[in-house]
Amino acid sequence: ILNVEQSPQSLHVQEGDSTNFTCSFPSSNFYALHWYRWETAKSPEALFVMTLNGDEKKKGRISATLNTKEGYSYLYIKGSQPEDSATYLCASRMDSSYKLIFGSGTRLLVRP
């Protein structure tokens, strides 16, 4: 089993702070990297899918970058708001079977 690692496990920030967290994945046989946002008592929802080295994606205050050569992706949140509180999951696809390998997530809590 090839592991996808996320750090930190949890993060507490103040409203207005900017924050970022990391997803590390095996760089061999890379197909795609997914970010999901998972609010408590809800289902994970897709944020971004990235495939190319150097890819950057943005949705509002949230953005992500991808480095496939060294096997990492960063997720950035600018000016965190309490509604950003959630667990952020990354998942890597490493073959053509459409299976995803998920990290254990970074749990973000934004204090008002």
Added chain:
Amino acid sequence: NAGVTQTPKFRVLKTGQSMTLLCAQDMNHEYMYWYRQDPGMGLRLIHYSVGEGTTAKGEVPDGYNVSRLKKQNFLLGLESAAPSQTSVYFCASSSGLAHTDTQYFGPGTRLTVL
């Protein structure tokens, strides 16, 4: 358009009992997946299906069986439940059309085995 639905939402079983979890999707997706989620761990793939009538093992298939008799439904069965199967189960589906294929998740089923 309900997306992905799961029934039941909660269930408590005794060791040795059997049950079936139902996943349904109305997006005409080819691919469907069953995951389990345990504290401190990521979503782990139990079984998946790439089309009606086909199933395949994922990362943690032991103790589970699945069936995909209709394209829109994917059933997960526990023949003889064990306490180690206490978990939250998520179903997902995807179109399978591209490398950027996104999985859409159901709301989850919380299962406790006593």
